[in-house]
Amino acid sequence: MTIRKGTAVWKGKLKDGHGTMKLESGAFEGNYSFSSRFEDGKGTNPEELIGAAHAGCFSMALSHGLAEAGYIPDEISTAAQVKLIKGEDGFKITKIILNTEGKVASISKEDFLKHAEDAKTGCPVSQALKAVDIELNAKLL
Numbered sequence: 001m002t003i004r005k006g007t008a009v010w011k012g013k014l015k016d017g018h019g020t021m022k023l024e025s026g027a028f029e030g031n032y033s034f035s036s037r038f039e040d041g042k043g044t045n046p047e048e049l050i051g052a053a054h055a056g057c058f059s060m061a062l063s064h065g066l067a068e069a070g071y072i073p074d075e076i077s078t079a080a081q082v083k084l085i086k087g088e089d090g091f092k093i094t095k096i097i098l099n100t101e102g103k104v105a106s107i108s109k110e111d112f113l114k115h116a117e118d119a120k121t122g123c124p125v126s127q128a129l130k131a132v133d134i135e136l137n138a139k140l141l
Contacts, residue, residue, distance in 0.1 A: 051080035061123035065115045074103040095133045112140040
């Protein structure tokens with residue numbers, strides 16, 4: 001079993017505090033604050049990291065599914081938009097939009113879209129985020 005670790009440290013109150021998030025691998029460490037999360041301030045935020053994780057997981061799952069079917073992708077590029085809204089019960093992630101483009105030789109648009117849908121439901125991050133509406137926009141280049 002694989003276990004991955006991310007850590008966060010927060011100092012101070014919500015609106016005027018600040019923190020850092022980092023990955024155990026050392027590949028990323030970034031500052032975050034109320035401003036970087038709920039406004040347009042400098043730094044990262046949990047939703048941005050969820051988006052990157054989801055885009056990476058989905059791209060790998062799509063690549064794998066295509067390869068298993070005999071199509072070796074030249075490139076899969078995915079961007080994930082994570083929608084955070086303030087509701088009556090506080091802030092919630094309500095939707096993730098996966099926008100993916102693939103360069104794959106000798107595949108029909110229909111087959112590409114089928115594999116993209118399979119990856120959307122099958123990748124581990126999508127499975128972990130089942131409580132969130134996940135929309136897929138897939139384009140074969």
